[in-house]
Amino acid sequence: MSLAVCPGSFDPITLGHVDAVRRARAMFDEVVVAVAHNPAKRYLFDADERVDLARRSLADLDGVRVELVPGLLARYCADVGATAIVKGLRGAADFDAEHAMALMNRHLSGVETVFVMGDPALAHVASSLVKDVARHGGDLTDLVPPAVAEAMRRALSNSGEAR
Numbered sequence: 184m185s186l187a188v189c190p191g192s193f194d195p196i197t198l199g200h201v202d203a204v205r206r207a208r209a210m211f212d213e214v215v216v217a218v219a220h221n222p223a224k225r226y227l228f229d230a231d232e233r234v235d236l237a238r239r240s241l242a243d244l245d246g247v248r249v250e251l252v253p254g255l256l257a258r259y260c261a262d263v264g265a266t267a268i269v270k271g272l273r274g275a276a277d278f279d280a281e282h283a284m285a286l287m288n289r290h291l292s293g294v295e296t297v298f299v300m301g302d303p304a305l306a307h308v309a310s311s312l313v314k315d316v317a318r319h320g321g322d323l324t325d326l327v328p329p330a331v332a333e334a335m336r337r338a339l340s341n342s343g344e345a346r
């Protein structure tokens with residue numbers, strides 16, 4: 184049984200992430216979407232909300248589950264016997280950021296990272312940009328699943344950050 188781990192902050196999960204998870208699932212029997220939590224980072228959604236939104240966005244995919252991974256990703260991969268880490272790449276800038284992480288995770292646990300090229304139609308979709316669009320009242324259709332769009336509007340209006 185092959186197991187892929189798809190890690191990220193998922194603050195929040197986007198249609199780009201969903202695309203990468205689908206591609207991972209096409210190659211591996213089981214996929215764990217690993218929601219990382221870094222206490223030093225300022226998130227729009229807390230860890231439980233990020234897990235919940237990812238679960239709702241991926242509910243129709245068999246063989247995919249979502250877990251909170253608060254510590255070192257390499258340790259989690261070793262604990263669950265991951266076959267590989269799978270990451271989606273939008274372009275060369277993503278590769279530059281991912282290269283060192285892939286080498287570090289392999290150094291720590293021996294686990295290889297497999298990169299999948301995302302759908303080019305989603306190459307502009309990044310959680311940070313989507314949050315900026317949401318803060319300024321832009322249309323989130325085709326960027327995030329509907330439940331995420333609704334949660335973003337609510338979170339930003341509660342925080343008084345929205346337009």
Ligand code: PNS
Nearest residue numbers: 190191192193219254255256257284287
């Ligand atoms: O979505 P992101 O923020 O680009 O994902 C980065 C993430 C969460 C994959 C990375 O920061 C991570 O793996 N964090 C868990 C802690 C860890 O293992 N850090 C060392 C990474 S080599």
